[in-house]
Amino acid sequence: MFLLLFGAPGAGKGTQAQRLADFLEIPHLSTGDALRQARQDDTPLGRKAAEFIDAGQLVPDELVVGVVGEKLSQPDCTDGCLLDGFPRTLAQAQALGAHLQENSQQIDLVLELTAPEEELTLRMLQRACIEGRSDDTPETIAQRIEVYCNETMPVLDYYRQQGVVHSIDGTGTPTEVFERIRQVVEKSRS
Ligand code: AMP
Numbered sequence: 001m002f003l004l005l006f007g008a009p010g011a012g013k014g015t016q017a018q019r020l021a022d023f024l025e026i027p028h029l030s031t032g033d034a035l036r037q038a039r040q041d042d043t044p045l046g047r048k049a050a051e052f053i054d055a056g057q058l059v060p061d062e063l064v065v066g067v068v069g070e071k072l073s074q075p076d077c078t079d080g081c082l083l084d085g086f087p088r089t090l091a092q093a094q095a096l097g098a099h100l101q102e103n104s105q106q107i108d109l110v111l112e113l114t115a116p117e118e119e120l121t122l123r124m125l126q127r128a129c130i131e132g133r134s135d136d137t138p139e140t141i142a143q144r145i146e147v148y149c150n151e152t153m154p155v156l157d158y159y160r161q162q163g164v165v166h167s168i169d170g171t172g173t174p175t176e177v178f179e180r181i182r183q184v185v186e187k188s189r190s
Contacts, residue, residue, distance in 0.1 A: 001026060001189070002105060004087070005112030006156055006161040009144040010120035010127070011170045012177060016113060017084035019178050020185070029071045030084040031064050038067075053135050056143030058088055058151060072099055087117045088152045093159070109188050110159045111181060113170035120145060 001024060007013040014030060021028030036054060037047030045063060052059045068086050071077060089094040100106055115123075121141055128136035135144065159165050166184045170177055 001108045002100065003080075003082045003185075004107060004110045004159070005082060005084045005113070006110065006152065007170060008115070008117075008120050008148045009141065010122075010124040011113040012116050012123070012174065013084050013113060015174050015178060016181055018171075019081055019091045019174070020181055021082045023182065024080070024082070024185070026080040026082055026122055027071075027074075027076050028082045028084060029068065029086070031086040031088075032066060032084075034067050034071075035059060035064075044093070054140070056135055056140035056147065058147060059093045061089055061095070064088075065092060068092075068096065069099060072103075088148075090158060093155050107159070107162075107164055110156070111158055111184065112165055112167045114167055115170040117145060119171060142190065151168055 002083045003020070003024075003026075005013050005017050005020070014033070017028055017030060035046065035049045035159075039050050039053070045067070045183065048063060049059045058064075068083065072081060082118065083096075087096050096107075121138075124136050124141045125138070125161060127133065135141075156165060166176065166188075
C-alpha cells in the first residue's frame with residue numbers, strides 16, 4: 001500500500017505515521033525527519049535545508065523530491081511506503097505521481113489529520129519544551145501553519161478530486177486517534 005499522511009504542523013503526523021507504518025509493516029519516510037537528520041549530519045542537503053526549516057518555509061521542491069525519489073527506489077519500498085509530510089506542494093505531488101506511474105504503482109490512500117488551530121499551536125509549544133526543535137518558536141509555528149494552508153491544502157484538494165482522501169479527527173489521545181486511522185485503513189483494504 002502507498003499511503004500519504006497529511007496534517008498541519010502539530011496535528012500528530014509523526015506519532016501516527018510511526019504507529020501506522022508498524023501496523024502495516026511498511027517503510028515510513030518523514031521528509032521532515034530526513035531533512036533534520038541531514039542537518040545533524042551536516043551534509044550539503046542539510047545545510048541548504050536549515051535556513052528554510054528555521055524560517056518555517058518549505059525546503060525547495062527539487063531538494064525534497066530528490067530525497068523521496070531515492071527512498072522510493074529502494075527495494076523495501078516496492079510494495080508500499082508511508083510518506084509523512086510529502087508531498088507539500090503541487091509540484092511535489094506531480095513528481096510523486098510521475099515516479100509511481102513509471103513503476104506501475106499508485107496512491108491507495110491519503111489521510112488527513114485535523115485539529116483546531118489553538119490545539120496545534122499548544123501542542124507545538126509543548127513539544128518545543130520537550131524536543132527543543134529549532135522551528136517550534138511561536139513565530140515559526142504561525143508561519144508553518146500559514147504555509148500549510150497556502151501551499152499544502154491545494155495538494156489535498158488535488159487528491160480529493162481523485163477520491164482517495166479521508167479526513168480523521170486528530171484530537172484526543174494518540175491511541176484514540178490511531179484507532180480512527182486503523183478503522184479507515186482496514187475499511188479501504190477490504
Ligand atoms: P515536519 O517535520 O514534517 O513538520 O517538517 C519540518 C520542516 O521540514 C518543514 O517546516 C519544512 O521546512 C521542511 N519540510 C519537510 N517536508 C517537506 C516537504 N515535503 N517539502 C518542503 N519542505 C519540507
